[in-house]
Amino acid sequence: MAPIGKIYSYPNNPRVYKALIAAKYNGLEIAEAKDFQTGVTNTTPAFLEKFPLGKVPAFEGADGFTLYESNAIAYYVASYKKDTKLLGKDKHEGAKIQQYVFFADNEISPAAATWTFPILGWIPFNKANQAKAVEDVKHVLSVLDKILLRRTFLVGETVTLADIIVFTALLNLYKLVLEPEVRKPYVNVNRWFLTLAHQPEFIAVVGEVKLCEKAAEPKKPEEKAKEEKKPKEEKKPKEEKKPKEEKPKKEEKPKPEADDDDEDEKPAEKKAPNALDLLPPSKFNLENWKRFYSNNDTRPTAINYFWDNFDKEGFSIWKADYKYNDELTLVFMSSNLVGGFFQRLEAARKYAFGTLLVLGENNNSAISGYFVFRGQEVPPMVIDAPDYESYDFKKVDSDDAAVRKDFEDFLAWDVPIGGKKVADGKTFK
Ligand SMILES: N[C@@H](CCC(=O)N[C@@H](CS)C(=O)NCC(=O)O)C(=O)O
Structure with a gap:
């Protein structure tokens, strides 16, 4: 037909x-x-x-x-088919099917995504979020397990849209992370899932479902690395608390390590001047550059402006290359990774400008680009971003003609770079 x-x-x-x-x-x-x-x-x-x-x-x-x-x-x-069995036999079954459609979208899919997307390299790994997602998935499985104790299918006596939609919401969990020990308690869900997986109509679409034998690991445990390497004094300031007796004066210099074991007693760290704000003034104004770059043709206008105004004493240029290019799949997903990184760089906006491009095509791409940072080091707020660990940052020589040309290409996005076309890109400004 x-x-x-x-x-x-x-x-x-x-x-x-x-x-x-x-x-x-x-x-x-x-x-x-x-x-x-x-x-x-x-x-x-x-x-x-x-x-x-x-x-x-x-x-x-x-x-x-x-x-x-x-x-x-x-x-x-x-x-589409008049006498279909997929939508239940009466209004009760129809409504129950709707219940499971919303259940899948609201109770399963968000947690399943948080658990499995970092494994697929689609979003960065976050330890706390993942731990919560694992608990949420287990809770949903235990709820389903009770429901399926006396039922072959979720609604009525035959496969309905409820089974199809809940099955697909659980599919990547069963394939990627629900290893035998983890899925063991949910015998009824396992039985139901395998029953569906063996139906010819499911096999024709999904193929053979191989259940997870060993849970796949998220690709980049940045969070862990970050926690291990983060020096004590760089802890995010706690919510500002009024000191019990006397308010510290605004100009007061931050105390290096004092009072460390009673953080509650610390005057708010927020008051400490940022080291980058204490650098000697620079003729290069990052805000002006960002505005100029946004409002003018890149070649030659913005590029000329950049080199005419750039101050290599007060700023540095860094090449940033994503470390896991071989794991990138679809271009829009790589763009999402870059977008997420930039969002988490919010605290660095005053001190950084960046251009990161997705070069190549679906299933054969690389993320690469440049940052301009205030000072000669990567600012601490950039190092603090969980995604920092996923990139190689290398300071480059802004007087080197080859570096300048490459940097300009990354600003302009108008020619292939390293033999790869510019598929997408984002600017941090
Ligand atoms: N609730 C929607 C979600 C659709 C959705 O988020 N699709 C993603 C891919 S799975 C997409 O097209 N993203 C492209 C984009 O956001 O630009 C559905 O179930 O169809």
């Missing part, structure tokens, strides 16, 4: 599986949108006209009907 429509997405997106499995149960065909390129196709005006969020999956029916949000697409496909 002719496909009822096509879905735009990158390959193997579990959100797409929901509609594809539903289609198998209903005997329907859905095509894959040909030549879809993440970060390219979904940013074109034609795509955004139909799917304004620019996100995938996105569905376009053979009749011109358009739809985004994977649960809505799965629902549409499930409802």
Whole structure:
């Protein structure tokens, strides 16, 4: 039969599986949108006209009907067949199915993402968030385990959209982190999950599901490294507390290590002048540069401005290269990594400018760029960012002609760099 429509997405997106499995149960065909390129196709005006969020999956029916949000697409496909069993037999079952759709999105997916995305290299690892996510997942599994004690499927006596959607929400957990010891207590969930995984309609879409044997590790345990190396006095200032007796004077110099074992007694560290603010004044004004760069053509105007005003005594230029390029996948995910890094550099905004580019293409890319820092060292607020450990920072010689040319290319984004085209980029300013 002719496909009822096509879905735009990158390959193997579990959100797409929901509609594809539903289609198998209903005997329907859905095509894959040909030549879809993440970060390219979904940013074109034609795509955004139909799917304004620019996100995938996105569905376009053979009749011109358009739809985004994977649960809505799965629902549409499930409802496409009149006598489908996927939506329950009455309004109670229908409502229960909705309950599980929201349950999957609100109770499972956020925790599953926090646990598995750092493993997939999509977001940076954060120890505290991960610990919380593990607990949340275990809680959800124990809830499901009770529900499934006397049930083969979540709603009614046959597979419904509830099973399909909860299954896909759990899929990466079962594949990546729920190693035997961890999943052992949830016998009923395991049985239910494997029952679904062995249904021909699931196999046709998901393939053979290999359950996790040993939990995959997050790729970059930056947080741990950061905690180990962070010197005591660099601890983030606690919420400002009024000292019990006398307020310290504004100008008072910070005491080096005194009173260390009673932090509550410390005058607020926030008052300490930042070492970077005590550097001799510089003729190069970073704020002016950022504004000039934003408002003028990069070549030659902004670049000439930079070299005319740059002060190598008061500032330094650093090359930054991502350490784990071989683990990068889709360009938009790499851009998200850079965006996240920049967000966590907020405290350094006054002292830093940066340009980081994603070079190459999907599944063959590198993140690289330059920073301009106040002073001759990497500012402590940059070192404090969890992502700092994921980059090699090397100070460069701003008088070297080759360095200057490379730096200019990273400012301009208009020529391939190291043989790789500029796929995307972000500026920290
Ligand atoms: N709630 C949406 C989430 C869609 C979503 O976040 N899609 C991601 C990929 S899985 C995306 O297209 N991101 C591209 C972007 O944010 O630009 C759904 O279930 O369809």
